[in-house]
Amino acid sequence: MYTYEYLFDFTCSFFEKMGCSDHDARLIAEVFLAAELRGIPSHGLIRLKDYYQLWKADRINVKPNVRVVHETPSTAVVDGDGAIGMVAASRSMEIAMEKGSMVGTGWVSTRGSNHYGIAGYYAMMALKHDMIGLSMTNANPQVAPTFSVTPMMGTNPIAVAIPAGSQTPFVADFATTPIARGKLVVAEKKGEKVPFGFVQDKDGNPCNDPAILRSGGSMLTLGGDYEHGSHKGFCLSAIVDIFCAVFSGANFGPFVPPSVAYLPVLDRKVGEGTGHFFGAMRIDAFQPAEVFKAKMDEWISTFRAAKPAAGREKVIIPGDPEREKENRLRKEGIPVLPAIVKDLKELAGEMGMEFEVKE
């Protein structure tokens, strides 16, 4: 187990050694640690290695000039200048909130960025300003549109955070696929099959082999198959891709660059880097803040009180499990898998740093 502070300081120093400013390094560490705390370690420390290798390959910019290149009172396009995703994304969300504070809502589409970690982090930035936050990103292609076998889209997540009053906030953060890619990796390592509806083979046939992506298969969109509404999942994923990349001038769909250095740079690009989309809406742009919060409290308590299904404990309000996990790990410490500890120790060595091995 590691304390939050230990892992934060390590991550921070690691990115400073890479050449990031103190401000940027702290921000990157905060987003990585948010993933660990919220129970999404697939977007946490495991990715330090990816970023290190992208840096060694000169595929990310640790001294970026993140800037607005187009704007109206309620919108902006931000060029991330090849930044580490967290740096471009945090600045973009700040701009969305600045615009929101002026005209009620702010909307920013970002290009020239990279993998930004967990979508929910940026949506949640809005909460302390009494704003609703929204965050989306496109990602490297592994998901096929309905009726196709070509991986054209990433798992393209959507996050929405909505403040409440006495209740804890509503925080939805979900991929537009039935499962995250990580679940396939876990099933494969365990030698297990996965349920039908997650992946298809190279011809588009139903498939339960978690390793199928390595032989021309692809992930399916939310809904799974056409009969169960996969075309709706495709609509969602497409909307995320268009808002993130067409709006901003980033690479869309199959042209989104890989977020790891062991995959080659793509031959063709149709824009700059990876794309994100952010929104910030003042709650008092719709209702006096206290009225909004009281109504949101009522919404949450109403849904919490829905009758549970047989064998289920209760309805889960989006954000509850992650918050509970975060509260627990802040107290008890953060577990890091032995394989990741090994990676971090090696990375530390490369950087002339230390990483302590703890039980």
Place this chain on the structure above:
Amino acid sequence: MYTYEYLFDFTCSFFEKMGCSDHDARLIAEVFLAAELRGIPSHGLIRLKDYYQLWKADRINVKPNVRVVHETPSTAVVDGDGAIGMVAASRSMEIAMEKGSMVGTGWVSTRGSNHYGIAGYYAMMALKHDMIGLSMTNANPQVAPTFSVTPMMGTNPIAVAIPAGSQTPFVADFATTPIARGKLVVAEKKGEKVPFGFVQDKDGNPCNDPAILRSGGSMLTLGGDYEHGSHKGFCLSAIVDIFCAVFSGANFGPFVPPSVAYLPVLDRKVGEGTGHFFGAMRIDAFQPAEVFKAKMDEWISTFRAAKPAAGREKVIIPGDPEREKENRLRKEGIPVLPAIVKDLKELAGEMGMEFEVKE
């Protein structure tokens, strides 16, 4: 087969007889006919009877004062004053576009409305102004949140329309459930079972009986079961409900009033009527319009070119099937089912009008 003009004129006169202004009646007829043309007759002429009965029961207001009750430069809350949904919704979308034309984007949450027909109609209003349109509505509860057996939400659709250049626009319009309620009705009439993943029984068990809603069952959210991501469908449906009702002060979740007069008015209300949410974003708030359109064309042609799955013809770009249907029906005429013709003839009689029976 009926001509568009015949059905439009009939519907228009019908709502004028009900006391609607000429302007409102034309608008209502246009939305009803858009549903027929686009192949969504469940939201078309079949609902004239519902509106007639709501009017007889004094549950809708045909002379509403639809007005802005709260606003910022980029947002408004509109009170529909009990209007027929199409009247409140069209005006709300116009306000979103007016705000969008001033500050880049406009966002309107609407209360005190009723069933507004097809979500896509309002999103598509934005297209001719070179804007991206967004439309959502909540609806009377028949869908249970994941892990619950209580119908707490409607099929809560989301529509997004995005202009292109030489390509036809992208128009997604989908319920946040695997299927529309109408599909259950059809299966029941045919005496068929439905696939698992659409509905559950009163205890939350998997179920394939399309009539189960009448014995305490409920529809499931997009994803179907938890393993396949139904909690993501719940997130979507919840976001729609909150944007439409918490933002505006409409009834949320289980308190959304029924859209038919044969169901009683609910005992408890937590706001005014049904809620909607609309957005309008100028494409040139993100990119010069020609650049945006060229990139959107490239997005569409890239996705069209994805390799089809075995036995499938091609990837379907959202909006294509509805547009093809509309083009065909405008030429060939609109079919109306005998049962609906019978209804319309009876309704015409009530109003001192004629409705011709055609083959």
